[in-house]
Amino acid sequence: MKYRNDSGINDNRAEKRVLPFTDNRQPDNIYPMLRIRNLKCFYGQIMAVKGITLSVKEGEIIALIGANGSGKSTLMASVSGLLPTWTGEILFEGKNLKGMDPPAVVKSGISLVPEGRLIFPPMSVYDNLVLGAYTRLRKKAREDVQQAMETVTALFPILKERFSQPAGTLSGGEQQMLAIGRSLMARPRLLLLDEPSMGLAPLVVEKIMDVLELLRSQGLTILLVEQNARAALTIADRGYVFETGSVVLEGSADELLADTNVKRAYLGKDYEEFDDENR
């Protein structure tokens, strides 16, 4: 079966530079879980994302890398419903997200771990976690929520130890775990993470990445925005490189890790080192 293109719009991926062998590890007949086409996001008159097309298949970890201001977080805000001013198409499991507010997006199965964690500092760790299940509690699904709580505390035992402590007293790494745990309480099928490694020690970053891999092995699909390109690409299947609101490069994580431009721009290798490798 060919790649489905049910909207009649030409997939403009062909116009971009696509690395050879991109996207071949998974058969093309898997209909992507999240499909974004020609997305343009606006802050007033300013266009922050200028026509991006990307897809996330079920069970994948996708990394979006790029410098500050390249539009990664804006894209996340659009998908999660926090930024309503966009045009184009965002399809999640075949359903268009246009016009959906954040609660509706959460209910449909997408959870966001926001940039800078944004936990609720004065509230207890427990209350923070229960808030994550806010959209589900309405359905009186107490047992279900209890079960989600157990899953999360099994993943992050430290959170259970800190249950009654105000969330603001946790360390940076613990707060990030809390933010991830909170978003898992909504039982998402697609997890969006906006810079989970921000301000964390390398060892903690490694731990967070391990958790993400574990979650993927349990069937969660993950879209990850990262400045820490190496950490992100190490666990990702595929990646997209953003620059000033556009995708300039896409490919498998291994290809991107090996790509000379990516190395130079995002992996912190200097020219000399880079020349050595290519000699």
Next chain:
Amino acid sequence: MIRTDKHLIACFVFAAAATATGLLVENAYYLQVMIFIGINTLLALSLNMLMGYAGQISLGHAAFYGIGAYTTAILSTTYNISPWLALPAAVFTAMAIAYFVGRPTLRLTGYYLAMGTLGFGIIVNIIFREWRSVTGGASGFVGIPPLEIGSFAFDTDRRYFFLVWGVVLFFFIICRRIIDSRVGRALRAIHDGEHAAAAVGVDTAKMKLKIFVLSAAMASLAGFLYAHQIFFISPGTFSFLASIRIVTMVVIGGMASIWGSLLGASLLTLLPEWLHAFADYEMMIYGLVLMLVMIFLPQGLTRGILDIYENSRKKNDK
């Protein structure tokens, strides 16, 4: 769960104390002061739900207080309708106005929300003052009837004391239940970060509007109780300064604290009474006391007193 139990016990103690006070105090002046404390507590509690818990400032809260008072005054005096029918009308009017005002206004945040609600409060006050044919204008509205059930009238201060404090106790319990529920958590989440609250799936706009409407309903109930207690209302009682006084009660008593509303309302009602002796210096001392409370107990009276208590207990343990 434990917290709820603690609160229930506290409510029982409070109810017992209020009952004892109501039965034992003979001095009509003190009873009257305590009735005002009750009404102010209800007002402070209504604003505390909005400001302390949900973090939405309102500098026009006296408008709802006034809407409650004027609606019942007009209906029960001008149109001779039973106050018990005027009560739902007053509360409903305040809720409807809160809904239509809140929808556009609550999109604002911080200073802008403060300005928006301030403007609303001033407009309502001007209406009270200028719509003479209906409200009696600046000279006020006289002849509001007392409340009565059958032949039982709430015409003595003691009876009215029990009515007011019964209502206050009822709302203490209701508000605590709201705060400990899923809705309460959502409100606190909005307070801590609206963006984050939206990200976990809280419908922030709807939630803010709901709490604004509830808050308006409670304030209008306070206005209802006020009007039928002193039988005379005038626009000055519901002016901008009154709104500021309610905000002060919440901040002095303690934000996001039910008992803080009680303490804040008590202090701000009693202080002017105590300070009468200082005559010309009254307002200066009043301001000084408020400043000192904020400097030494920045979290408000409730938290401050609890901290002092906990510290002294720790010292004793050593």
